[in-house]
Amino acid sequence: MEDKEWIALWKSYDQKLDNNLILNRKNAEDITRIKIKSLLGSMKPLKIFTIVTGILWAVFVDTLIVATFHFASPFFLISAAIQVLLTKLAIGIYLYQMVLIYQTDISEPLLATQERIARLQSSTIWVTRFLFLQFPVWTTFYIGDGLLKNGGITWYVIQGIVTLTFTGLAVWFFVNIKYENREKQWFRLIFNGKEWEPVVKAMGMLREIESYR
Template sequence: MNELELKKLWQVTNDKLEQSFVIQKENIEDITRVKIHNLLSSMKPIKIFTLLIGILWVGIGGIALGSIYLYAFSEANKFFLFSATVQVLLTGIALFFYIYQLITIYQVDMTEPILKAQQKIASLKISTLWVTRILFLQLPVWTTFYWNTSMLENENWFQWIVQGIATLSFSFVAIWLFFNIKYENKDKKWFQLIFNGKEWTPLMKAMKLSEQIDKY
């Protein structure tokens, strides 16, 4: 076999290998897109359930609070009114994030490029972190809704010290979590304790799959 024939054989073999590599890569991308779609779709039930509960909670709470503000504001317990208003408002903000997430998940298409899927995964990750931060801001008002004027008149200093410690502690935890819930802390135990569930785990698996395609 002369040099020219060897070169032709090498070229043919190289072309076949490149073609095989391209086909293999396309197959891997197709399988990855299907897996990503299935992982993100698995998040739909819990998000729909949470959204429905949230809408019910905000709807009932909003109607009740509206009635108090309109017809019984002067007689209402202002501590309860303030606490409930903050809680309902924060829950309402969280609902917008859940609606956005559901729309994003339903827009994921198995035939779209991996890059678009990665962008949607990134937006879901960011919105999940934000909605968790916002919901944790509710912590302090769960320690103030039962306050009333009679407590100010009748409770002794020791009871108020205990109450103050509880409220300040919840406030500190809420603020600390708001500023520290970020993706850079994903490997820390407290972060994993909060985010270990059906709203986060499938998202992380989808992200890892999309990153593997880039490495490939």
């Protein structure tokens, strides 16, 4: 076999290798995209349950506020109003996340998927921060005129310590729950399960896709 034939054969073989490599990369990327879609889909049941439960709770609290508005303690009304407001805010964020999940398309550009998952990650952090702000109102909703008049100094001290402690915790968590603290133990304890892990895994898979290119 002449040199030219050897060279042509080598080039043909080299081209086949390149084509197979491109095909393998494309298949690996498609499989990874399907896995990402499946991961995000696994979040739907819990989010739907949370939305439905949140709506029922908000309706219940709203009804309670309206029904007791003329005779309930101001502490109860204000506490309930704050709690239900934060609950409605959380429901809105969860609905926004459901839209993001349903909009995810395995055939869309990689950048669009990255942006959508980044929004899911960011909104998960924000909804958790807002829900922690409910802490203080769970220590004040039961306060009525009877307790204020007859509680005594001991009750005032204990109530003040408990409310201030829960307020401090709420503020601390609101300030410190952020992506930069994701490796800390307390963060992992809070963000553990279907609310967070699928998003983290999906982000990792997106980085894998980038490495294929």
